[in-house]
Amino acid sequence: MLKLVLMNMIIASQDKQVLQMIGHIGTEMELGVQVWNRSNDPLDLMTQVCTLKPSVLILDDDFFKPQSAHTLESIKKVNQYTDVIFITTDASIELGRAISQLGIHYYGIKPLDEQDLKDAVKSLKELKTQQQS
DSSP: OOOOOOOEEEEEOOOHHHHHHHHHHHHHTTOEEEEEOSOOOHHHHHHHHHHHOOSEEEEEHHHHTTSHHHHHHHHHHHOTTOEEEEEESOOOHHHHHHHHTTOOSEEEESSOOHHHHHHHHHHHHHHHHHHHO
């Protein structure tokens, strides 16, 4: 029996280019995508993640700066099964070190390549399929 993998994503960003890319990817891969850009308060996002329990969180550092690492750390403590795609314009090694220790799946520096982002989402979808088997 073939199991249907339902992968829902929350994207926390106001970057129109990133939102457009994720929209294309979500449509093409038939994924549920919810955009979170009403508030850059980390507690609001944590509430959303705890309520919806998304398979994937796409967190745009530029939307939550300078609280991104702390926000991500808190989310991973509460919901360790949510996979994270982290995107930023900040290429600093300090941010990279802080974020890489939090168990992210993909770390992208803007401007993003749509195919790279699509490959990261596809990889997560395949991982979710394997976990359900």
